[in-house]
Amino acid sequence: MTHIDDDDFSGAFGVVSAGDSGGSAGHGKHSHKVDRPRIEAAVREILIAVGEDPDRGGLLDTPKRVAKAYAEVFAGLHQDPADVLSTTFDLDHEELVLVKDIPFYSTCEHHLVPFHGMAHVGYIPSHDGRVTGLSKLARLVDIYARRPQVQERLTTQIVEALVEHLNPRGAIVVVECEHMCMSMRGIRKPGAKTVTSAVRGQLHDPATRAEAMSLILGR
């Protein structure tokens, strides 16, 4: 029998602050630990409901595996973007900073199947030179991606966290995804991509926005 260890995922059991800009998902009043035994019981019920035998050898550990996997893919519900963006440097840089092609996986809140793609995250630092570490932009994407999501909310949550915590002069987030709920089931259009964007502040300026978009699209 396969051994499924009980390690948890760092940060998965933290508390999301009430000031989180992230909509209802992940708001403080909903924060609680991931209840793995409850997930296990639910998965066992699903297996029975689809006509499987949860007691056959290959499925015996499946509820436990799924609970462990869900604790990982929904860990963002219990993480606070403020913690990630609190690491800042004073740097005299007043131009666009862009991290593009950040790969991520999220979970469609309508069907609980994955959607995945790339996020491009850019900002123009504040006048007081508040610049964050580049990896923190990718961490920010993961915090919001690792929740039950829709792509539009994922996009605006990332840009609003930048605005709230870095006070930038401008910010832009572009997200390109394939939704498995449109590929493997339903309309069945593998390869169809959904693109969403959100801009704030100086990135509304057409020339600045065009510069950012050309950097994002220039592969």
Ligand SMILES: Nc1nc2c(ncn2[C@@H]2O[C@H](COP(=O)(O)OP(=O)(O)OP(=O)(O)O)[C@@H](O)[C@H]2O)c(=O)[nH]1
């Ligand atoms: N706007 C938006 N829609 C999404 C996202 N992820 C999935 N959807 C859509 O959510 C919709 C749910 O539609 P429903 O009619 O309630 O559910 P359904 O019968 O499973 O729909 P189909 O996918 O068309 O079979 C579908 O059109 C999905 O394509 C997302 O991130 N943003």
Ligand SMILES: [Zn+2]
């Ligand atoms: Zn879906």
